[in-house]
Amino acid sequence: MHALIQGLILGVLTAGVYALMASGQTLIFGIMKVVNLAQGALVILGAYLSYQLFTSFGIDPFLAIPITTVMMFGVGMVIELVFLRPLRREDRSELSLLVTFAIALLLEGIMSVSWSTSVRSINTSYANSSWTVFGYQVTLVRLWAFLLSLAALGMLFLLLNRTRFGRAVRASVQNPESARLLGVESSRVSAIGFGIGAATAAAAGSVYGLLYPFNSGSHYDLISRLLSIVLLGGLGSIGGAVVGALVVSVSSAVVAATVSPIWSEMTFFVILLLVLLVRPRGLFGTTARGAI
């Protein structure tokens, strides 16, 4: 029982970070109908950037987030402009899978060359401090990571629901044709949307670097988790991404705590397959494809 509850706590705290990464990915899908397989690589790139800022300038990873998000926003815009915009509309959804995978490989290659393939971790002074509440252990970093992810998600929510740009995004998600007719410049929305997706990856990356050791190959593991989360929640739904993240990380943490860590990764794939059996569009996916 103790292990189960400990697993639950860990799972919920970790879910925040995954929800943040997945929200960026699902946002990109919502706007552009592009499944971004490079999201994991962007997260790892974000982790490396904050690692570099920490080791070279001593900037705390949490404080580095504003810097890395701005940088990665630029990276995301460039990726959209150079690699995704030239794709023809009719075969975009299929080709974009391959193109974003190639981008992931490219980023992996660049990261391996710049930082070598040895495993890095960001060792802050508070990395190992934790509290014990009612006999359950809560690491400080995880708690902070959770709160920060919640804050970032909240900002994303405000951006989408309270700003002019957000309205343009939601319009293009619901109906790209009418949005264009009403004067929404869809190409600009796409570029900025991809930039925001990359920026969430950067924020999540800083946190990820604090929580786990990583190297350039870590993105394979990440992308498989992210895809399960996004599919489970329903592509294009940010609320769904949050629920998906909760399901995935709680189930894998619980299985890791009660059964064995080696089977924890299997759990959410199995859950995903079962959900898809009943609802091929995921839990919150609509038939219209992509309501935020």
Next chain:
Amino acid sequence: MSRLAGPLRGGLFIVILAAMPSFDLAHWVLNMLVFTLMYAVMSSAWNLTGGFAGYPSLGHAAFFGLGAYTEGLWFQHHSIHSGYEPFLILPLVGLLAALVGVPIAAIAMRTRADVFAIVTITLLFVAQTLAFNLRTLTGGAQGLSMTAPPFSLRTFERPFYYVLVLLLAVAMGITWASMRSKVGLSLAAVRADEDKAVGIGVHVVGVKLMSFAVSVGLTAMVGGVWAYYEGFIYPQFAVDPLVTIAIVLMTFLGGRATLWGPVLGAFILELAQQYLAYDLGGSQFYLIAYAAVFLVVMLLLPRGIVPSLQDRLRQRRRRHLVDANPSDGDADALGRPEVSQGIVLSRAQMVPLVGGTS
């Protein structure tokens, strides 16, 4: 004549391939050709679902691994005498993979295009986890070894080479036959608009499952040959996302839903890859170069080499027609290539469509 041209060209290609080892090629050349053939067979197989049916599976490497482990496990319990037994059980390996593939496809193919790709890639990761974790069966990360074949060192590669040529002939034969039959038309209908295909009475589920089963069966057989050739099965190479990606990329480069596209793609890319890996060595620049090739192909030739060439050729032929008879035909309508969806109309079929030239 034109009805025989296809099989003749295919037969000639296979005969030339089969004759290659007789020229006493160096071991490294044959070794390279063995790997190229493996990819040619797998791309042709992938093309059946990914190209013709329009279901881009990213999970084929899981079936490659299934084939490899089936072969490996079978010969944990049976001994190898003549060295040809592993080849003889290949049809069984293929059948097993096809049987495993049917229920998986029945679930996964409820989703379409991009979601299907993601579902199959998760399948790949499941298979990878299983390969690492079912230690009693797969040996986990330590891998599984196979008895070395008792072939003479001088001609060691040849049996593998011939078996792969045979598999390629089978894969291309199946592709050719399905392109010329109702199956191919049904698959094209599924790819173009599945809902309408259901509406006009195409057995959508049947053809989808069949193409998937055949496709993964062939892939697993290549996995079996690979396991025997390498002699050792490590989970990270048996179930490798890069294998999937290579297959997909080769098919896209050559041209989806064409007979020659995947083969051409495999010959170009695998040879280029071997060269890059050799030239840039173990350095990580290799990954960057590979990704760059990948991106350039996708952006410049989104439809692949064979369809682009076909368009170019058809355009020129039509220009000749127009030049010969300037009086008839709307030059603009004739000059524009129609989007090739794999089924290429012959000139005889086209003439009535564009308003005769005779």
